[in-house]
Amino acid sequence: MSESAGQERAQMVAIAWLRWRLFVNALRSSRGQLELVSRILVSFAFAVGGLGGAVVMGFAASLMISSGKPETLAVLFWFVSIFWQVFPIMATAFTNNPDSSDLLRFPLSYRSYFLVRLAYGAFDPVTALGSMWSLGILVGVGFARPALLPWALLVLLAFAAFNLLFMQMVFAWVERWLAQRRTRELMGILFVLVMLSFQLIAPLVAHFEKRPRPDVQRYVEILVPVQGILPPGLAADAIAQGVNSRFMTAFGSLALLGAFVLVIGYCLHLRLLAQYRGENLSEVAAASALPNGRSLHLGWNLPGFAAPVAAVFEKEIRYLLRSGPMLLTLIMPVFVLVIFRFGAMNPARRHGTFLAHMPDMAFPAAAGYTLLVLTNLAYNNFGGDAGGIQFFYASPVSFREIVLAKNLTHAGILALEIVVTWIGVSFLYGWPTFDVTIATLAGLLFAAPVNFSVGNLLSIYSPKKLDFSSFGRQRASQMTVLTSLGVQIFVLGVGVLVFWLARHYGNFWIATLILLVLAGISLSVYRAILNRIDSLAQDRRETLVAELCRA
């Protein structure tokens, strides 16, 4: 027995060492060192957020108890819990933990495997933040009622255990769904829809603000008892009842919270046990019957362009059409217009939104945002190609043609989106005037080549492999992010300045003229870079292949 425990301990030490070596070895590259710097900055931000949050939580908890309203602690517990669960999805998102399944080849006991998974979760920054905030609540409760400190500690430990297990359970199940491409894509779409629905919260709140108060009151009356039987509400109730010296009820709430912990733990156990036993999530389907009378599938033809350009264009469009998440990203501009429109309709915010003041600027603003969304693709041209980059290098086609085809695809999408945006603006804000429309198009003629030029260079100099079917941890490289930011500030600055000038003189043809001159310059720069792209791609072939073919 002790030998087994000793072995488990040795395995844990080995796994900790492995994580440490992975971290240290990553620092060998300059990219890893940059990542370390960014991690230190992020950790600092987290530490500030954690400490600041803990102080706020502690102060609020103390105030709530001192003022005789301990039941309002539920607000704090819900805030911590929602953050604990939602933030990891937004920040680190749906990715397989690279170590956990690999560890299964070793003689790891199930208990060790379970503990390792929990340990991974415990070292997550969000767990650190959640724990610090919970500690803040504990200190606040202890400050207001020192005698209640041990009880609050017990409740908060159960609360933290629930959050930790729940987060791990959600991730374990999400991992399972992400193991297969189709479910992965469905999850991706679902994820974007959830993110988009968050954007609707403010307009909906604004909408409800306009409705009679009793209606809102009724919703609150329904929600309060419901939240009370859920873990954050139970944790708050356990402390609140303790404050009121109703220990039987308090104990009941804690027992229910404990039951939640057990149920969630069991769900996590089911998933991890399946992983531990080596579940098979193979996607290789059985061969289907050979379809009769197959017709030849002809590739696309792009009049005026060489066959390879048409072939790459077709490939890019097919990739995009098969990427639900990416397609959803592309509808964002129209969605944002709707949000702005709702916001503008809200009387309380009517004076705050700039589109409410300048509805004639809705189309230029939406067009600018559309271009911004597209940079996601244009700044990492080869990201989705992954190993296919080798095909490009082995094929007798110049990178000039390949990049041109990719830019054409992005320009085509931009054109389509601009049409949709124009229609959207017309419905939501009224028809954009002819002169504003032309000035906006001239602005795009300037801004798009600037973005494509920089995007082409960054695609060669700082590529990053992308999985079009999934989300999270697919951040562009730091260099791309910083350069992109600079370019957007420049382009946006020029656009705002020119449109402000035109509005000032009451003549948008001034903007058109200036932007067309700038477009001439940006197109020349674009062309010059495109002509150089082949030699740049050849010079950088090792980096590109190494980065994009990375497993």
Next chain:
Amino acid sequence: MDAAPTISTQGLTRRFGDLLAVDNVDLRVAPGQFFGFLGPNGAGKSTTIKMLTGLLAPTSGRIEILGLDLEKNPVEVKRQIGVVPEGMALFGRLAGSEFLNFAGRMYGLDRQTAAKRSAELLDFMQLADQPKKLVTDYSHGMQKKLAMAAAVIHGPKVLFLDEPFEGVDAIAAGTLKAMLQGMIARGATIFLTSHVLEIVERLCSHVAIIHQGRLVAQGSLEELRAGVAAQTPAGSGDGGTASGEKMTLEQIFLRTVGGSRPTDQELSWLG
């Protein structure tokens, strides 16, 4: 007899920092040869094939394919060669037929020809039964066959294959071998790397062996046998020649790269 070589390198060298991965390699592959390029792990095989196909720049040296300098005429060379690199170079989110169509058009075929050959190749490779299936959902063996199909869709004169039989089942391997032998019969040149020496011995007429970045042997199988036999002390008994049997490629390979392990070195704790 000494026709201009299809593939030739002079002083081909590649460094990765301090590591000399390929050291002054002079290769000659004649037209119509089925050429096996062998070497232990890390010997420089994949680095060499990447340089020969333009996927990696040499540090120094010269590469000629079909009489054309690869550095000066990369596009013209690539038009006439087919490549299955180490990573297979596939586009995962295209269906098999779409990928082949795409490959055909990238190699300059017109739409009809690309479509027709794609359909033929899918049938030949027995990949036609799931036309809508994305490449990313293919098994490893299926991906290998698809990569091979894409490499030959334009009818290349020279074919470079990096471990083409790795992960391929016996049936598919048979299909691929038949196709490759057919290409050789029609005058193409094939340059392949493989760890499966039996396959190389059965398919290849000529072999080169690279070890620690240096070319240590090159020639027909008979020339290699003769070379190794000449270096073996008479009556040593382990060369295979003494008993009158032909040396296998494995024996040639092991002797050339000095792969035999001292018999006194064993892992006594192992079962």
